Amino acid sequence: MITKSRTLLVVSLSTILAVGLSSCSTEKPGNATPAPTQSNSTSAPNSGAPADVFKELKACDLLEPTTTAKGFASPVEETYESDNGCGARKQGFGFVSLYLVPEAGIDQLSPGQGTKIPTKVGEREAVEIPGDAGKQACTVAIAVTPNARLTASTGLNKGTNEEACALSREIAVAAEPKLPKVS
Template identity: 40%
Template sequence: MQQMRSVVRVSALVLALIFSASACTDRVSGVSQEHSPPSSEESVASIPPSEDVFSGIRACDLLDQAVRGQGFPPGTFSDLSTDNGCKAAKPGVVVGLALDDVQGIDELKADSPRRYDGDVNGRRSVQVKDTVGDGGACEVGMEVAEEARAVVGVVLGSNRPTDEACVHAGEIALAVEPALPKR
């Protein structure tokens, strides 16, 4: 039991590092592309900065719905990179969702070999693989507005592969995306 608590603590710490260091998204339903900044035509319509695009939307509600039936306990509040974040953990897996109404998708930083542009259900996204540098972690960030994003993070335990983490992050992103504010 002590070992399981340690794994969950370490996984939670790794997830914290993911959300604070970078974010990712993935071309879930297509071919990944190398990163290049969007043109002004590709940018989403601007929502006034004073308006909270996530007003009335709680990250834990979206995350709990996205992972329902997968053995996760209800998510708990996490303020790792935003004041509207949530995380849930079960043995060997920590998942998180951050709804950030301050930073846009272009602020998701990662080296080119680990960052891939794409889309989730037609919404511009970025995937960052191996977000902590030792495998088993992935993020999918989705554009909500010019200065707003939703970031799904997955950290796997026991030296599991990064690609497996990215599959899980993509599945959660697909489940969360329909509930995000539309452009």
């Protein structure tokens, strides 16, 4: 009985497979026509991600001139706020960082423990955030576009928020002329 059932099962499966394969064809009836092509060759592909306004600009290239002159260690790449960040430390003093953030403007910047104070750096809109990371800390952020910014942050081992803001402001002012001009 079991052998008869197996034979019936094998025959049934073979028949189903043969019918299924015979109904498939690699040829389609009709005339072959090429797929339509896009006529506008100058349009950028729509990847869903905004274009990086900073392109080849590197955060460490903007931070290094200010920090080297002040005795900081060589800047190193960081990726906390964006993929284009840089930080430097000075033994016994504190740290500084600079980030180029292509996907969030100054309006999207969280003040942390501080308060955003509107200001200008050069002709650009900016905010200063004393105490953003607690005492002895400050961030200055410059608007490059409504959805892109530079942030310069300082955290001191000793000192005040005002001293931290002075260094963050100095870094931002030095970097601002090198930022892209976007209308």
